[in-house]
Amino acid sequence: MIPVTKSYLPSLEEYNNYLKKIWENSWLTNRGELVQELEQKLCSYLEVPNLLFVNNGTIALQIAIKALELEGEVITTPFSYVATTSSIVWENCKPIFVDIDEKTLCINADLIENAITEKTTGILATHVYGIPCDVEKIERIANKHNLKVIYDAAHCFGVKYKGQSLLNYGNISTLSFHATKLFHTGEGGGIVANDKEVFHKIFYMHNFGHNGQEAFFGIGVNGKSSELHAAMGLSVLPYIDTIVAKRKLLSQQYDTLLQDSSLTKPHLPLDTEPNYSYYPVIFRSEEILLAVKEELNKNNIFPRRYFYPSLNNLPYLEYQSCPISEKIAEQVLCLPLYYELELESVTQITTIIKNKAN
Ligand SMILES: *Cc1c(COP(=O)(O)O)cnc(C)c1O
Numbered sequence: 001m002i003p004v005t006k007s008y009l010p011s012l013e014e015y016n017n018y019l020k021k022i023w024e025n026s027w028l029t030n031r032g033e034l035v036q037e038l039e040q041k042l043c044s045y046l047e048v049p050n051l052l053f054v055n056n057g058t059i060a061l062q063i064a065i066k067a068l069e070l071e072g073e074v075i076t077t078p079f080s081y082v083a084t085t086s087s088i089v090w091e092n093c094k095p096i097f098v099d100i101d102e103k104t105l106c107i108n109a110d111l112i113e114n115a116i117t118e119k120t121t122g123i124l125a126t127h128v129y130g131i132p133c134d135v136e137k138i139e140r141i142a143n144k145h146n147l148k149v150i151y152d153a154a155h156c157f158g159v160k161y162k163g164q165s166l167l168n169y170g171n172i173s174t175l176s177f178h179a180t181k182l183f184h185t186g187e188g189g190g191i192v193a194n195d196k197e198v199f200h201k202i203f204y205m206h207n208f209g210h211n212g213q214e215a216f217f218g219i220g221v222n223g224k225s226s227e228l229h230a231a232m233g234l235s236v237l238p239y240i241d242t243i244v245a246k247r248k249l250l251s252q253q254y255d256t257l258l259q260d261s262s263l264t265k266p267h268l269p270l271d272t273e274p275n276y277s278y279y280p281v282i283f284r285s286e287e288i289l290l291a292v293k294e295e296l297n298k299n300n301i302f303p304r305r306y307f308y309p310s311l312n313n314l315p316y317l318e319y320q321s322c323p324i325s326e327k328i329a330e331q332v333l334c335l336p337l338y339y340e341l342e343l344e345s346v347t348q349i350t351t352i353i354k355n356k357a358n
Helices: 012-025 033-046 057-067 082-090 109-115 135-145 196-205 227-258 286-298 323-331 343-357
Strands: 052-054 073-076 094-097 120-126 148-152 172-176 189-193 280-282 332-334
Touching: 012 033, 012 227, 033 052, 033 227, 052 057, 052 196, 057 082, 057 120, 057 148, 057 172, 057 189, 057 196, 073 082, 082 094, 082 120, 109 135, 120 135, 135 148, 189 196, 227 343, 286 323, 286 332, 286 343, 323 332
Parallel strands: 073 094, 073 120, 120 148, 148 172
Antiparallel strands: 052 189, 172 189, 280 332
């Protein structure tokens, strides 16, 4: 069976070495040694000024929205995982969808200003598949209209843009370390904030608002992760460059073998160092996509429709039209891509695709 992705698992022995430390310390959570060690190592690997390790990528988004005090309307992308939109709604804000750029599949920055009203307080955009949004244009718009910017960077572990971490753009970037993501801790997430005061707020918010044992800075929630999750992260992190290198090789193999096909790929902006977290392809129609998917499934190969449906179609929201996102959502499929995948499997997959789609 070939799934769309498969978590990288370190050797049990390495994980056990970290577990031994947990047993020795008798310390399972509440910002233990391993959580702090992981945060430090992630900061230096990702080249970011700070990073808070939280229990998932969704709570990271919710804390970000709360910490920046977003209210009223939040401009966002319809082409992402559901957590991007649901976090906005969960925090009592109204998502205002701005359609995506047909090339990068990220929010179309040229359409943002038209969507701004007196109620707009922020922009929450996704660097989808690790492809950078038009961060410069978004920054100019945000400054001009006094808006806060959050990037859902769940797909961006290690991505660089113009020589620096993509996570350094915007007021806050959030990461997911879910088992299906490039770097994972089983469940987990991260928050990066440019401003020290904002980071402080995020810090107390992820720990019930505590200021010491008996005082509180303000309202908080439980966003803490555990030593067990940190142990997984610490065991996976030393292999991340090896994992990315293998994914790069597989992606290049897909590129070569799909060159003469009718499929297209999203466009990576210049000056981007990608992380090969996904391999999305766009078919000419949904009909062809479904035929290919069925054929792959028959061969025990299970690509996924990331991301379908377009989020402006969510049943709990009033419909807002986003024709490009809806079209792309119908035509895009993510092909299997993970460390253990074999080059021969890529050949098999592309052969099946080309037989059906060309
Ligand atoms: C995975 C993902 C999330 C949610 O992360 P969890 O850690 O699963 O809560 C949010 N946004 C995007 C774009 C994602 O892909």
